[in-house]
Amino acid sequence: MERVIGIDLGTTNSCVAVIDVDGVPQVIPNRGGYKTTPSIVAITEGGRRLVGHIAKRQSITNAENTVYTVKRLIGRKWDSDPVRSVCGTVSFTVEEGPHEDVRIKLRDAYYSVQEISAMILQEMKLVAEEFFPGEVLNRAVITVPAYFNDAQRQATKDAGQIAGLDVIRIINEPTAAALAYGYGKSMNKVIAVFDLGGGTFDVSILEISEGGVFKVIATAGDTFLGGEDFDHRIMDWLIDGFKVEHGVDLRADRMALQRLRDAAEKVKCELSSVSEADVNLPFIISHGPDNTSLHLQKPVDRETVEKLCIDLIERCRELCRSTLKDAHLTASQIDEVVLVGGMTRMPAVQKACAEVFVREPSKGVHPDEVVAIGAAIQGKALLDEQEDLILLDVTPHALGLLTAGNHFDELIGQNTTVPTSATKTFTTSRDNQTAVKILVMQRESDENQLLGEFLLTGLRSATKGQIEIEVTFSIDSDGIVSVFAKDCETGLEQSIQVTSSSGLTAEEVSQMMASAEEYMIERKGSDELEGVRQNAEKLSADIEKLFPQVEALVASSDFGREALGKAREVLANTKEAIEKSDLALIKEHSEALSRTLKMFKGVVSRPT
Ligand SMILES: Nc1ncnc2c1ncn2[C@@H]1O[C@H](COP(=O)(O)OP(=O)(O)OP(=O)(O)O)[C@@H](O)[C@H]1O
Numbered sequence: 001m002e003r004v005i006g007i008d009l010g011t012t013n014s015c016v017a018v019i020d021v022d023g024v025p026q027v028i029p030n031r032g033g034y035k036t037t038p039s040i041v042a043i044t045e046g047g048r049r050l051v052g053h054i055a056k057r058q059s060i061t062n063a064e065n066t067v068y069t070v071k072r073l074i075g076r077k078w079d080s081d082p083v084r085s086v087c088g089t090v091s092f093t094v095e096e097g098p099h100e101d102v103r104i105k106l107r108d109a110y111y112s113v114q115e116i117s118a119m120i121l122q123e124m125k126l127v128a129e130e131f132f133p134g135e136v137l138n139r140a141v142i143t144v145p146a147y148f149n150d151a152q153r154q155a156t157k158d159a160g161q162i163a164g165l166d167v168i169r170i171i172n173e174p175t176a177a178a179l180a181y182g183y184g185k186s187m188n189k190v191i192a193v194f195d196l197g198g199g200t201f202d203v204s205i206l207e208i209s210e211g212g213v214f215k216v217i218a219t220a221g222d223t224f225l226g227g228e229d230f231d232h233r234i235m236d237w238l239i240d241g242f243k244v245e246h247g248v249d250l251r252a253d254r255m256a257l258q259r260l261r262d263a264a265e266k267v268k269c270e271l272s273s274v275s276e277a278d279v280n281l282p283f284i285i286s287h288g289p290d291n292t293s294l295h296l297q298k299p300v301d302r303e304t305v306e307k308l309c310i311d312l313i314e315r316c317r318e319l320c321r322s323t324l325k326d327a328h329l330t331a332s333q334i335d336e337v338v339l340v341g342g343m344t345r346m347p348a349v350q351k352a353c354a355e356v357f358v359r360e361p362s363k364g365v366h367p368d369e370v371v372a373i374g375a376a377i378q379g380k381a382l383l384d385e386q387e388d389l390i391l392l393d394v395t396p397h398a399l400g401l402l403t404a405g406n407h408f409d410e411l412i413g414q415n416t417t418v419p420t421s422a423t424k425t426f427t428t429s430r431d432n433q434t435a436v437k438i439l440v441m442q443r444e445s446d447e448n449q450l451l452g453e454f455l456l457t458g459l460r461s462a463t464k465g466q467i468e469i470e471v472t473f474s475i476d477s478d479g480i481v482s483v484f485a486k487d488c489e490t491g492l493e494q495s496i497q498v499t500s501s502s503g504l505t506a507e508e509v510s511q512m513m514a515s516a517e518e519y520m521i522e523r524k525g526s527d528e529l530e531g532v533r534q535n536a537e538k539l540s541a542d543i544e545k546l547f548p549q550v551e552a553l554v555a556s557s558d559f560g561r562e563a564l565g566k567a568r569e570v571l572a573n574t575k576e577a578i579e580k581s582d583l584a585l586i587k588e589h590s591e592a593l594s595r596t597l598k599m600f601k602g603v604v605s606r607p608t
């Protein structure tokens, strides 16, 4: 059976899961044994790419070339508030790219956000492939926040393609969590999923019914509300306090900022289980004419952090209330509340959630792993026709056209079940109008966002109002929008997949795919070389250890001297092949080393 991997591509952490042949979901640990991998990429001074824990560990000393939080940038335009906000706080360089989009500078190269996300996806694919040696795992279901818009979904799909993955479906994170919660159980329940991660917040209300039907009733969220915002509040508070005490602004020092970021997150997490903790950052900065070292030492209590973040928690609460309203339900009609995301470990967040839904949340799922498990479940269901699973998700944003007078004409409402399509007929507004411009809009948080525009040209001459244009909007199961326009009389038609102007062109995607593939070949080659080298070194060391003993036993015979000479030769040849990093030669000598070691062991264990 072919496996599909489920990938939770998180702002802070990513996770990969599969469903075993016997139907049991399994979260796959990385080489270090961790079930989640930090969504961090770095390039070292020597040009080596690091992803995950290894990138996180060097983030303080290589702050400028370590990139994190890319999910907050994906599918966004350079000239947007979220991008400005990220630029103002991160330690790496963000610049404007070719299609009003964003590029990230690491060492001397510029990368699109999709490429950085692809590096994380490639790493997750590798984690899975190392766990199932010999298997190539190309098919994936990737999750996105439910509130992601068309551009963000499309960009995530592109990232998957760049990583060499066949993305068979994009699914919403809270929906994936609900799948993991209800999978294999027979139930009739209305549940709320409260997902507060590192970068985003989503709340979804679903109906789970017997026979494996998962129907989303309503969803809402904020793609710029998550753990990072809590960290920034703590950081700002520490920086301001330090300024008052020492008159020094730590914002000017990248390394200090990176240390503060880590410390703020750490103390926030500690305060979820204890009520007081310390921030301790010795030698945070040198200051004054004699470069005096200053230290940051500050006790922090839970109440202070809660006060600093009170409005963030209030925003979550408000979104829960509006989702209940959109679902036409009251809190008492919710049977179960499922907590997802690392931030739901914070007691004040749990309390807020319990208050809006008037019940204690269920502790039945693992907040860091359920999303990837849900993605794997959906992946299996898409391949396996036997699987009883029906997933009905909704679109988080209303879709429509911008008509004369900047009026938003809605075609598909928020919380409509997807896939869906809607058609509307428009007439020309001028005599002899030869072209019609169609502006496709998405309504997001009461603002109209332009998704894309296209021109239907070559219309026949006619007086105004005579030509009828039929416009069809479709949203597929990935939540991706396409639009189709037709001149009703002539049948002239045109369709577009709406790629917002912040997306990549097809050529760019294929170029990026090629370089990602090249990296993979190199990486696999170097991983193999490393494995073979380590094995050869171990064999050589074992032989060298036994050498004096064997020499004492056999050196008196011609045969023995010859064998010892050969062993010395094999050791020297291996050493040379390792120095040259010659994989084929090391492999060849390793076989001779194994034979020699076996022979040596035989000699020393022989009764005298
Ligand atoms: N014990 C804890 N107390 C408070 N916060 C925590 C705790 N453990 C983890 N977190 C926070 O949870 C966040 C990470 O959560 P998670 O891994 O679910 O996010 P993500 O999936 O990467 O992000 P997103 O879903 O928003 O894209 C971080 O901000 C982290 O600091």
Ligand SMILES: [Mg+2]
Residues within 6 Å of the ligand: 008, 010, 011, 173, 197, 198, 341, 371
């Ligand atoms: Mg998450």
